[in-house]
Amino acid sequence: MRILIVGGGTAGTILANNLARRLAHELKEGKVHITLLSASDKHMYQPGLLYLAVGRMTPDELYRDQASLLEPGIHFHVDPVEHFKLDEKQVTTKSGRMVGYDILVIATGSRMYPEGIPGLAEHAETFYTEASALKMFKRLQSFEGGKVVIAVGVPHKCPMAPLEITFMLHDYFKDRGLLDKVSIHYTYPINRVHSLENVAKWAVPEMERLGITYETFFNMKEVDGDKKVVRSEEGSEVPYDLLITIPAHRGMEVLEKNGLGQNGWLPTHRTRLNLEGYDHVYVIGDTTNIPISKAGSTAHFEADTLGENIAAIVRMGAPVREYDGKVFCFIEAGKDRATYAMFNYQTPPDPKSPTRAVHWFKVAYNKLYWVSARGLL
Ligand SMILES: Cc1cc2nc3c(=O)[nH]c(=O)nc-3n(C[C@H](O)[C@H](O)[C@H](O)COP(=O)(O)OP(=O)(O)OC[C@H]3O[C@@H](n4cnc5c(N)ncnc54)[C@H](O)[C@@H]3O)c2cc1C
Known part of the structure; x- marks a missing residue:
């Protein structure tokens, strides 16, 4: 055979x-x-x-x-x-x-498909390849304040990445002492902040606690790099100083x-x-x-x-x-707290309050992945 x-x-x-x-x-x-x-x-x-x-x-x-x-x-x-x-x-x-x-x-x-949105590839940072993640890191290091906008296309791989990068950016700017000079605005294409309802319910209070604003029903239409605005199919126009995207994917x-x-x-x-x-x-x-x-x-x-x-x-x-x-997904809720979502066709996820213990479990898994890839875990 x-x-x-x-x-x-x-x-x-x-x-x-x-x-x-x-x-x-x-x-x-x-x-x-x-x-x-x-x-x-x-x-x-x-x-x-x-x-x-x-x-x-x-x-x-x-x-x-x-x-x-x-x-x-x-x-x-x-x-x-x-x-x-x-x-x-x-x-x-x-x-x-x-x-x-x-x-x-x-x-x-799968692969990112930013080409579907005019101006997106040229004007937004992303982190879904090694080169783009390094470029984004360098851009963050030289960023001294302003409006950070996260714009998401669907479908994309890693369902939790838009929320995770949002929370991690909050802690990144906090560590650099820039929180009073930075605002973070999260956008999402459907009528809630995440495709999984219970994850959306969990995420909203977390965002509000950290002062992160959000806008739903935001389907990216185009990015105008001269005016520094991202427009949605729904007619909204969001100005940005730093645009971070997870573009829609294709096979x-x-x-x-x-x-x-x-x-x-x-x-x-x-x-x-x-x-x-x-x-x-x-x-x-x-x-x-x-x-x-x-x-x-x-x-x-x-x-x-x-x-x-x-x-x-x-x-x-x-x-x-x-x-x-x-499916089992960790959700990093900042630099040192995390939760997780476990679900299947019958049972929806039910994420709990983030803890340091779950974060350290994820940090350990970042090493254990290689055992997992061998099929031993
Ligand atoms: C930033 C980021 C964070 C993520 N975080 C998580 C997370 O916390 N938890 C989680 O569960 N998932 C996460 N993911 C998603 C996860 O990495 C992917 O869902 C997973 O890798 C999918 O596995 P795959 O085998 O389908 O595809 P891949 O792992 O992408 O593998 C595809 C393979 O196909 C090969 N290939 C492509 N074309 C051909 C061809 N023509 N012929 C032969 N081979 C080919 C490629 O070389 C590659 O080896 C994350 C992804 C990203 C980008």
């Missing part, structure tokens, strides 16, 4: 390791072959970018060699897929390699080019995780169109479910589990 995983991020790495351990016997006997194709020889811990942007992590802490994270027996190649020939059960790669499979898993992640362009899904989001069964119309093609991580949070934990729990199912298919010819929509 040939298992091909495309994408060596959180989802693809955890799944490959999970399968290599579950199917160690079959791998040794040559009955199973696991191939992982990715676009980079480095693996990035993306949540670290949040800390990089406010000077609390350094770039070297964010990376490991991808090969060093993988169990023996996994055939790993840095060779991005360019063509998915699903009906022929085959992909072709940038280098011209043709790889056939019996089971295909697509886990190519990877290669999927659009192959005619798969809309805007790169692949139509995925919410519990079985197969690509609609294909029994032997699965989708996990940010790339799915399942309306749940695009988060590393989602990728992790989906990979756990799929690992168990693929091993069962190899051994018994049928899957044994369904993905229940489980």
Whole structure:
């Protein structure tokens, strides 16, 4: 049985390791072959970018060699897929390699799409890549006061990042003694400050306590860099001195080019995780169109479910589990307090008051991620 995983991020790495351990016997006997194709020889811990942007992590802490994270027996190649020939059960790669499979898993992640809003890429800071997070940090260091506006597009990965960066900025300016010269204004596209109702209910008093103002129903339309204003589809115009954005995301362009899904989001069964119309093609991580949070934990729990199912298919010819929509997200509420949200398809999150203990748990997880990527946690 040939298992091909495309994408060596959180989802693809955890799944490959999970399968290599579950199917160690079959791998040794040559009955199973696991191939992982990715676009980079480095693996990035993306949540670290949040800390990089406010000077609390350094770039070297964010990376490991991808090969060093993988169990023996996994055939790993840095060779991005360019063509998915699903009906022929085959992909072709940038280098011209043709790889056939019996089971295909697509886990190519997502990307920011600031191009959808005129002026956004040119005039706003963001922190969703190493380069942009470093640029934002340098901009913050030279910022001496004024109106900071946070503008959010949906969908985007990491549901909590808009709130986290807002609270972390508050503490960053506090530490620099600038709070009396800085105002922070948070905007969000729907009729509350977060897509998850209970998270929104939790966040509003936190914002009010810290003097952070907010505006809902703010769907970015354009950024006018000369006048330093961001305008919304709803007709609002917000002036800024420093604009920070989390732009709307899309799936990877290669999927659009192959005619798969809309805007790169692949139509995925919410519990079985197969690509609609294909029994032997699965989708996990940010790339799915399942309306749940695009988060590393989602990728992790989906990979756990799929690992168990693929091993069962190899051994018994049928899957044994369904993905229940489980997500777990820490929420940093400043530089030294945090809470968390845990939820699934049936049960909404219920975040509690932030504590130092949860913050330190998150700080520890920032290191433990590498154990998690190996599928050991
Ligand atoms: C600032 C920030 C903070 C975050 N904080 C959190 C947090 O606190 N908690 C949380 O749970 N999540 C968080 N996330 C989200 C989390 O990082 C992502 O949801 C997670 O990485 C998704 O995993 P994935 O495997 O789907 O995609 P990724 O991890 O992005 O991996 C995609 C992989 O696909 C590869 N690839 C792309 N194109 C191809 C191709 N054509 N062929 C082969 N391979 C390809 C890439 O090289 C990459 O290895 C955060 C993200 C950011 C940016």
